[in-house]
Amino acid sequence: MPINESDIAKVAQLAHLELAPAELKIFGPQIVEIVNYVEQLNELDTTNVEPAIGGFTPEGAKTDSERRDELVPSLGQEKALEEAPDPAEGHFRVPKVL
Amino acid sequence: MSRQTVEAAVKAADKLNETLNAFLYIDREGAIKRAETSSSGPLTGIPVAIKDNLCVVGMQASCGSRILGSYHPPYNATVIQRLLDAGAIIIGKTNCDEFAMGSSNENSAFGPVKNPWDIKRVSGGSSGGSAAAVAAGIVPVALGSDTGGSVRQPASLCGVLGLKPTYGRNSRYGLVAFASSLDQVGIFAREVADVARVLGVIAGRDTHDATTANVPVPNYVESLSGDLKGLRLGFPSALFGKGVDDEVAKSVKDVVEFYRESGAEIVDVELPHAGYAIAVYYIIATAEASSNLARFDGVRYGFRAEDAPELRQMYRKTREEGFGPEVKRRIMLGTYVLSAGYYDAYYRKAQQVRTLIKQDFLNAFKQCDAIITPTSPTPAFPIGEKVDDPLAMYLNDVYTVTANLAGVPGLSVPCGLSSDRLPIGFQLLGPYWSEPTLLKLADGYLKARPFTELPPVRA
Numbered sequence: 077m078p079i080n081e082s083d084i085a086k087v088a089q090l091a092h093l094e095l096a097p098a099e100l101k102i103f104g105p106q107i108v109e110i111v112n113y114v115e116q117l118n119e120l121d122t123t124n125v126e127p128a129i130g131g132f133t134p135e136g137a138k139t140d141s142e143r144r145d146e147l148v149p150s151l152g153q154e155k156a157l158e159e160a161p162d163p164a165e166g167h168f169r170v171p172k173v174l
Numbered sequence: 175m176s177r178q179t180v181e182a183a184v185k186a187a188d189k190l191n192e193t194l195n196a197f198l199y200i201d202r203e204g205a206i207k208r209a210e211t212s213s214s215g216p217l218t219g220i221p222v223a224i225k226d227n228l229c230v231v232g233m234q235a236s237c238g239s240r241i242l243g244s245y246h247p248p249y250n251a252t253v254i255q256r257l258l259d260a261g262a263i264i265i266g267k268t269n270c271d272e273f274a275m276g277s278s279n280e281n282s283a284f285g286p287v288k289n290p291w292d293i294k295r296v297s298g299g300s301s302g303g304s305a306a307a308v309a310a311g312i313v314p315v316a317l318g319s320d321t322g323g324s325v326r327q328p329a330s331l332c333g334v335l336g337l338k339p340t341y342g343r344n345s346r347y348g349l350v351a352f353a354s355s356l357d358q359v360g361i362f363a364r365e366v367a368d369v370a371r372v373l374g375v376i377a378g379r380d381t382h383d384a385t386t387a388n389v390p391v392p393n394y395v396e397s398l399s400g401d402l403k404g405l406r407l408g409f410p411s412a413l414f415g416k417g418v419d420d421e422v423a424k425s426v427k428d429v430v431e432f433y434r435e436s437g438a439e440i441v442d443v444e445l446p447h448a449g450y451a452i453a454v455y456y457i458i459a460t461a462e463a464s465s466n467l468a469r470f471d472g473v474r475y476g477f478r479a480e481d482a483p484e485l486r487q488m489y490r491k492t493r494e495e496g497f498g499p500e501v502k503r504r505i506m507l508g509t510y511v512l513s514a515g516y517y518d519a520y521y522r523k524a525q526q527v528r529t530l531i532k533q534d535f536l537n538a539f540k541q542c543d544a545i546i547t548p549t550s551p552t553p554a555f556p557i558g559e560k561v562d563d564p565l566a567m568y569l570n571d572v573y574t575v576t577a578n579l580a581g582v583p584g585l586s587v588p589c590g591l592s593s594d595r596l597p598i599g600f601q602l603l604g605p606y607w608s609e610p611t612l613l614k615l616a617d618g619y620l621k622a623r624p625f626t627e628l629p630p631v632r633a
């Protein structure tokens with residue numbers, strides 16, 4: 077699947093990246109090269125191969141992640157907001173949406 | 175005793191940082207104060223350095239990125255809490271490639287780490303600061319994270335031990351996520367016994383990370399013993415071919431001879447799909463990264479771009495100004511391979527080939543107890559040499575990424591110097607949960623052939 081510069085611009089938009097034209101120029105050919113490289117996987121016939129789910133070991137895949145439904149302390153509003161760039165009245169404030 | 179040790183480590187970190195740039199934060203007073211009151215346990219008073227993508231309360235966690243900058247996490251990572259409970263003293267946070275993406279540390283927003291063996295060369299990456307801090311003798315032990323070789327490769331380039339445990343051995347809670355199905359916290363040290371001791375402290379089930387496996391943690395120190403008789407060591411001769419530096423290949427073949435003479439049985443093994451590992455890795459790792467890094471949007475923590483009066487504009491500007499080029503490149507690649515219409519062609523295909531790579535290992539380990547390879551195809555390369563060629567940089571990880579894809583443990587062990595006096599390392603890969611075997615093999619080798627050379631830049 078050939079990938080071109082307008083694809084790259086569209087991908088940047090999907091990824092919420094506002095790339096400068098100079099960056100697009102550099103990234104374009106690099107991403108094309110990497111995508112061409114990964115296409116070597118098409119040499120392999122994987123018709124009946126199950127896709128792996130993570131790096132799980134047989135034990136890890138069986139891990140029982142259930143826990144008791146108990147009340148445990150959490151961060152709390154004050155602490156959760158401590159590192160926010162623009163907290164306001166107990167909330168994360170953002171620029172206007174519409 | 176412990177106060178003096180920690181004081182010496184802090185002083186060395188301070189003094190050598192001008193040359194090495196290994197630390198992004200040094201906790202001068204705090205570390206010394208804690209040395210006087212630390213809990214008593216198996217690591218009492220031992221100074222350790224922590225990669226700046228692990229959360230430590232009271233210290234920054236920048237991940238080598240401007241988008242987090244001086245972010246201070248509100249909780250300790252599980253592995254950090256366990257170190258503290260065991261009495262270890264954290265002296266600071268180490269430099270790394272931005273969000274652990276890189277093999278040379280040149281992708282850090284705060285400048286590259288210099289290799290203590292030659293400051294014109296890279297430390298390796300992404301956990302370059304931790305590797306350099308241990309190699310230069312600032313601390314005996316450091317933690318890093320390994321997603322595709324980020325502990326083992328810098329360990330090899332800096333001449334120290336570097337362990338990536340089995341996926342699920344250590345908790346990832348409080349490790350800033352890059353590629354969650356590949357990430358694992360790893361250990362740097364100069365002594366095998368120190369790797370064993372620290373692994374025993376940090377390993378094990380954690381209710382905050384559902385991918386930690388419910389597998390008992392053995393006494394790793396007891397598993398060390400010099401007798402290598404009867405162990406079967408797999409030798410994948412195909413991986414010693416093209417692209418490997420001659421000195422590296424020779425050095426690692428000498429190690430194979432050592433094991434043979436020590437009574438181990440050398441078995442030829444094949445990993446038929448290993449050649450596809452880099453391609454698989456750069457699809458899966460970037461796909462997971464594009465999703466994990468979506469959280470950096472300027473809302474809850476870290477940097478927010480100014481002059482963006484509209485929400486989506488704020489997201490884009492924040493990410494454009496906050497992320498460095500390699501992170502953007504990987505987010506773009508990951509977004510592309512996951513985008514509508516391409517998912518099956520790339521992501522699903524890569525996960526299928528990942529299954530084949532896993533099966534390669536399961537088959538190989540029917541014939542042997544561990545596999546030996548070089549850790550890195552070359553010794554440390556000059557700073558700047560590969561920065562403009564991302565694909566060439568990715569190929570550094572050719573020996574290390576398979577372990578992350580399959581979830582198996584890997585250990586890099588120093589085995590000498592090149593003619594330029596640069597460290598060379600070999601890698602041991604084992605079946606799931608075989609850390610005791612890997613440590614025993616490393617210990618047997620280093621007892622017989624101790625790595626006693628010292629770098630020119632050292633404490």
